[in-house]
Amino acid sequence: MIIKAHEARLTNEFTQDDVLSGVVHSKFKQTVNLKFKMPDGSGRMLTIAQTGLVGLPDSLVVGQTELKRILQLPVHSTVKGNGFRLIFPHPKIELRAGSNCIDKCRLVIPEPKIEKFNLPNLASFPQTFNQYKLGKQYTDGFSYFPAAQQEQMNSSLRLISQAWGTANLEFIESILSTFVGMGIGLTPSFDDALIGIMAVFEGAWQFSKMTESKNRASRYEGVSLQDLCQGVRWKRIIARNTTDVSAKYLHCALEGYFSDNIVKLIRMVFSEQYQDLLPVFDDFSEYGASSGMDMLYGASIACDQINHLIEKSSTSTA
DSSP: OEEEOSEEEOOGGGSSSOOEEEEEEEEOSSEEEEEEEOTTSOEEEEEEEETTSOOOSSEEEEOHHHHHHHHTSOTTOEEEEETTEEEEETTEEEEEOOSBOGGGGBOOOOOOOOSSOOOHHHHHHHHHHHHHHHHHTOOOGGGGSOHHHHHHHHHHHHHHHHHHHTTOHHHHHHHHHHHTTOSSSSSOHHHHHHHHHHHHHHHHHHHHHHHHHTTOOOOOOOOOHHHHHTTOOHHHHHHHHSOHHHHHHHHHHHTTBOOHHHHHHHHHHTOSSOOOOHHHHHHHHTSTTTHHHHHHHHHHHHHHHHHHHHHHHHHHHO
């Protein structure tokens, strides 16, 4: 049987000519995760998702009927191929993908158009999120831990944001070694919050570079994900400390690829025009048991830190 994917969103790991060997890792109502052994010996996951779900990096999208057929495969069933052509031998199912749409998952903020340095959504994000969370009475994944451990993880996320702003690689690495993988679910709460932090700081770096090229005052001096990760043993820490599913999204984030809802959120945060964040918060609140809220929490911490850096810079240059 041949199944044609509606859409492919594949990073470079899955677009090479190498034939990869893998297995069905896990199955859910609307997704199937496959785990492959890469040429360097590491593991990497690819998700087969049903149409209508949020777009994900390293994924193939199929219809509901086609997904049901794949869901019939037992966990640990073998699969071979690369991202564009997957073959399940028992029973034989071949999944083919057409053009690659990975750029939809690439975090790229729009070119600033207003001459004055003004980011109203960045400035209001922390307070808006806190009010939203209280008003909706949402809980996050951290609430399942004892109070002392909650504070320890929350403090570590804030310290990561502070270190990110100054590119303190060794300090970030020491925190990641301790806290990556902490939390409940397939994507632990700390990891989800970390993805929110990574996305915000990548957006800040892009905005800084764009304003710098136009000779406008840029009050945030940061580094890109690519620069920050040089010399930091992120991949080894991630592979050793967290779940396979979480490792997939952290690896994609390190390469600048995020889910559709995160890309949309960060583009809004670094827009120079006011936009209503609440509908996007609503979308995140429906994402997993607590993953969406944990990502927003991390993003809020990062926004707060960048606002602090901007205010500090403005005061020092006044």
